[in-house]
Amino acid sequence: MTLRRVNVIILVLLAVAFLIIIQRNLLNFSDFLQKENPDAGVILPFESELSPNLRLESVGKGEEIPIVITAAEERLGAVVAAMNSIYQNSKANVVFTIVTLNDTVGHLKVWLSKTKLKHVKYKIVIFQTKLLNGKQSKDPQAMEAAKPLTFARFYLPAYMPEAEKVIYLDDDIIVQGDIQELYETNLKPGHAAAFSDDCDSASAKGIIRGAGKQINYIGFLDFKKEAIKKMGMRASTCSFNPGVIIANLTEWKNQNITQQLEHWMERNTQEDLYSKTLAESIVTPPLLIVFYKRHSTIDPMWHIRHLGTTGAGNRYSPQFVKVAKLLHWNGHYKPWGRTSSFSDVWDKWFIPDPTGKFHPVRKHAGDRQLD
Secondary structure, three states: OHHHHHHHHHHHHHHHHHHHHHHHHHHHHHHHHHHHOOHHHHHOOOEEEEOHHHHOOOOOOOOEEEEEEEEOHHHHHHHHHHHHHHHHHOOOEEEEEEEEOHHHHHHHHHHHHOOHHHHOEEEEEEOOHHHHOOOOOOOHHHHHHOOHHHHHHHHHHHHOOOOOEEEEEOOOEEEOOOHHHHHOOOOOOOOOEEEEEOOOOOOOOOOOOOOOOOOEHHHOEOOOOHHHHHHOOOOOOEOEEEEEEEEEHHHHHHOOHHHHHHHHHHHHHHHOOEOOOOOOOOOHHHHHHHOOOOOEEOOHHHOEOOOOOOOHHHHOOHHHHHHOOEEEOOOOOOOOOOOOOOHHHHHOOOOOOOOOOOOOOOOOOOOOOOO
C-alpha cells in the first residue's frame, strides 16, 4: 500500500511539473509572437462582428477571397452597390471585411440583413481613429478632406491576421468581372502590394482639373523639401492609384509597411511634404514614398479610373465601359450624385436602403447614358 501510494504521489508530481512546463512554453511562444508581430500591440484589438453566414463553414466553394472595403455613413449606398456587384459577378468564395465607425454599424447591418445581400459573408471591423493621433495635419482644410476611414488601407494586416493575401477596394467602384481574376494578380518576389500605374494605357488620358496631368510623383510630393530630395526619387516617376490594392500581407508585415506609412504621415505634419497642387488625395503621398519602385502592377482593365472627374463621359466610350472589369468613380462626381457619367451602370447594382435614409440624387435628363 505504501509503495503504491508513493507511486501515485510521484505520478501527480510529474503531471504538475509537465503542466508547468507547458504553461511556460505557451507564455514564451506568446512573447515570441508579440515580437514577431509588433503591430499587434499597437493596432489591435479592432472591435469586430461576424455575419451569421461567416460563422458557418462553407463547403465546396473553393479558396476564400478576402476583400476589405470601408463604409462611411454618408456613402453606405456606395458600399452596398460595390459589394453587390462583386458578389453577383463572382463564382469564388468571397468574404468581405467592412471597416467602419461605431455610429454606422446598426444602419449597415440592417441594409445587409434585410436585402438580397443577406447571404453575403462579412466581418464588420470598427476603425480606431486614435491610430491617427499626431499623424494628420492640423490645417482645417486638410482635416476636412482627411476622413479617418480613408487611412484604413494602411492597416490591412490588422483586420485579418490569418490571411496571406487581400484585396482592398474604395467604395466608389463597380466590379463587372470575376473578382478571383483580380485576386490572382501576380506580385513579384519581395513586393508587398500591386497598384494601377497612372501611366497605363487605359487611364493615361485621365486629366484631373485644377492639377493638370497628375500622373507622376511631382503631382503629389514637394520635391523642394529636403526630406523628399534625400529619398532620391525621380519627380517624373509614374504615380499609382491606391483605390484598388492587392496586398501580400506576409510581405507587408515583414517590411513593416504600416509603420513606414505612419512615419511619413507624421513627417508631413511637421515638414509639409505634400505637393501644393494636390487635387484630392492626401492618402496617396505616403504610399508613393513607401512603395517607390517596389510594387507590382494591376491589369489596366481591372481598374478603369477617373469616371468621377470632369469629362469622363467623353473619355470612355459606352462599349469600352461595358467590357471593363472594374470601374472607379474617383474624383468629385460620384455615381450616386447628380452629375456623374455612366451612373446608370452603378444604378444596376444599387440596392435601395430599407431604412429610407440613403437616396441617390437623380441625374439630369441630359447626362450621358450607356447604350
